[in-house]
Amino acid sequence: MTDNELARAICAELRAEHRKPICRFTLEEGEPDIFSSKVDGVPYLPRDMSWPLDSQGHPLALLAQIDCADLMGLADLPTAGLLQFFVGQDDVYGMDFHDETSQADFRVLYHETPDPSVTREEVTAKRPAWDEERYGEAYTPVGTPMRMVFSPPEEAGIVPGDYRFPALFVQRWNERRPDAPLRSYWEVCSRQPEGQKDYEIFDDPDQRAPSHQVGGWPFFTQNDPRTPEEHPDFEILLFQLDSEMRDRKDLVLWGDCGVGGFFIRPEDLRARDFSRVMYNWDCG
Secondary structure (H helix, E strand, C coil): CCHHHCCCCCCCCHHHHHHEEEEEEEECCCCCCCCCCCCCCCCCCCCCCCEEEEECCCEEEEEEEEEEEHHHCCCCCCCCCCCEECCCCCCCCCCCCCCCCCCCCCCCCCCCCCCCCCHHHHHHHHHHCHHHHHHHHCCCEEECCEEECCCEEECCCCCCCCCCCCHHHHHHHHHHHCCCCCCCHHHHHHHCCCCCCCHHHCCCCCCCCCCCCCEECCCCCCCCCCCCHHHHHCCCEEEEEEEECCCEEEECCCCCCEEEEEEEEEHHCCCCCCCEEEEEEEEE
């Protein structure tokens, strides 16, 4: 067995052994009502709740709202209620590069039992105006309100971009090839002759483009911000929204064609505690 064949075999083994439930979704143009799954637009808010603000008192923007019934029983996720993701309207969309779990400039909210009598007009009236003359242009990754249309839950195998993959791959390789051990899984490619390097060895056959999903394994344009030393317990991908262009129009754009994701600890998800969520986005 060649090095490339062994690498592909190990990737297949790891994908089969390390699997997670996932709900993928697509975006359809047009904004539904305030109780439906969507990106951008007007969210549901209870009558006794003000519009979410950032640390400077600026209004946050709705990134996405999920009607949890649409997840069709995805493992550990709520089966009812509305799960919402708000982000800042500055040029980094409210991400804190020093503490990605600080919700000072983004917010994750869960409404277990929405009040069906609340109207769009009531919610819209709560939103403070953005003072463009004072604060400049407001930024948002989503260009227009759109429906989120979910597919039934399925399972997906671990991806090379996940922080756990390199150690798993190297351990498995070194067990099989003690005569040619690796320190990094990318050494497989560096050992190939120039002009014959096969970087597709580590391509994920389950990967979809764009990678819009709840659950499953994350996608990054750069690196997983989680490491064995930092935030390893934020195991669950709560929500991921990828950049998407359609008919030469940007529907979603994170910086230079990046991707945004929200992660949560299993115990917090089971407790329906969304006060401690890790928010990250990156681009090329």
